[in-house]
Amino acid sequence: MEKVYITGIGKYIPKKVLTNHDIEKMVDTSDEWITTRTGIKERHVVADDQCTSDIAVLAAKEAMADAGLKPTDIDLIIVATITGDMQFPATSCVVQRKLHAKNAVAFDISAACAGFPYALSIASEYIKTGRFKHVLVIGAEALSRFTDWTDRGTCILFGDGAGAAVVSNVPGKTQSEVLSDYLGTDGTHVGLLNTPGGGSVHPATHATVDQRLHYIKMEGNAVFKIAVKSMTEAVNGILQKNELIIDDIASLIPHQANLRIIKAVGKAVKIAEERVFVNVDKYGNMSSATTIVALYDAVRSGVVRPGDLVVLVAFGGGFVWGATLIRW
Numbered sequence: 457m458e459k460v461y462i463t464g465i466g467k468y469i470p471k472k473v474l475t476n477h478d479i480e481k482m483v484d485t486s487d488e489w490i491t492t493r494t495g496i497k498e499r500h501v502v503a504d505d506q507c508t509s510d511i512a513v514l515a516a517k518e519a520m521a522d523a524g525l526k527p528t529d530i531d532l533i534i535v536a537t538i539t540g541d542m543q544f545p546a547t548s549c550v551v552q553r554k555l556h557a558k559n560a561v562a563f564d565i566s567a568a569c570a571g572f573p574y575a576l577s578i579a580s581e582y583i584k585t586g587r588f589k590h591v592l593v594i595g596a597e598a599l600s601r602f603t604d605w606t607d608r609g610t611c612i613l614f615g616d617g618a619g620a621a622v623v624s625n626v627p628g629k630t631q632s633e634v635l636s637d638y639l640g641t642d643g644t645h646v647g648l649l650n651t652p653g654g655g656s657v658h659p660a661t662h663a664t665v666d667q668r669l670h671y672i673k674m675e676g677n678a679v680f681k682i683a684v685k686s687m688t689e690a691v692n693g694i695l696q697k698n699e700l701i702i703d704d705i706a707s708l709i710p711h712q713a714n715l716r717i718i719k720a721v722g723k724a725v726k727i728a729e730e731r732v733f734v735n736v737d738k739y740g741n742m743s744s745a746t747t748i749v750a751l752y753d754a755v756r757s758g759v760v761r762p763g764d765l766v767v768l769v770a771f772g773g774g775f776v777w778g779a780t781l782i783r784w
């Protein structure tokens with residue numbers, strides 16, 4: 457089996473900022489409510505002429521430059537997204553064209569907020585078997601296009617952004633190695649978090665649009681509890697699988713949906729608060745982009761240092777959850 461290395465990372469956050477005060481002007485809410493219930497202060501949204509593949513490409517370019525690779529060196533592109541450019545084809549095909557990565561095959565995966573750990577797991581298996589040498593793994597979302605800006609229960613939570621990693625069979629500038637992953641799925645709660653309209657159940661009609669079914673729907677309270685339970689299981693699961701204890705982990709990098717969820721998971725797995733990375737205040741929940749952007753910020757700010765054992769953990773609609781163990 458080949459080893460799996462992260463040889464480059466990149467991110468792109470759209471320039472336009474939407475603060476809690478901006479949202480106060482749109483729905484009946486307050487900066488104080490959003491801050492205390494979620495920890496979010498602001499999020500970014502794509503420009504009118506930007507779509508998911510555009511921001512995916514910008515993150516990917518940085519990751520490839522970081523890895524010292526050209527687009528033609530990439531064998532496979534996986535885009536994790538729930539807000540693709542179109543219903544089909546895959547956004548990864550658009551990314552392949554925009555990057556001129558003509559040697560790469562490309563597909564998307566839909567694993568909502570767990571998209572990055574899921575995509576990284578697939579990439580790792582392809583590398584381990586020797587099938588591919590360099591895989592571009594991207595998490596990219598333009599959630600603002602699917603957010604109901606009249607629903608205060610959801611519109612406060614989400615933001616747009618993209619992150620990317622190059623995963624290779626040889627080390628890059630650092631020895632950052634993907635060691636293991638842990639994935640879980642429970643499809644019994646599909647109704648708690650979804651975008652019901654526009655699929656084969658409710659194809660787009662005037663009625664589905666009038667009923668706002670093309671926007672994200674969520675039972676926030678129920679999702680909160682399952683998120684804490686599932687991410688706790690994923691962290692404990694990956695530790696057990698690798699015969700580690702929580703004290704071995706230098707940084708926990710959780711999905712950034714809500715600061716209260718992050719704190720509850722940290723408490724449940726008994727890790728000191730200062731070892732749990734947080735950037736939800738700046739970006740909100742960017743779904744598939746969140747964990748890779750958090751890893752990027754943790755590395756670039758010096759929180760994660762070479763040699764550190766790091767656990768990424770995420771949870772999303774499906775429900776799906778996953779953790780990745782990395783020695784940075």
Ligand SMILES: CC(C)(COP(=O)(O)OP(=O)(O)OC[C@H]1O[C@@H](n2cnc3c(N)ncnc32)[C@H](O)[C@@H]1OP(=O)(O)O)[C@@H](O)C(=O)NCCC(=O)NCCS
Nearest residue numbers: 485486489493569608609612676677679680713714771772
């Ligand atoms: C959405 C979420 C922030 C709501 O927080 P909460 O503490 O559960 O709040 P509740 O839904 O119980 O609502 C409490 C009250 O606040 C109100 N409220 C909801 N959103 C509000 C807002 N933006 N501003 C002000 N009040 C709001 C509710 O109407 C309710 O009022 P009521 O008591 O008069 O009925 C929280 O449930 C959450 O973060 N859930 C998980 C979301 C998530 O992470 N999803 C993605 C997973 S990947």
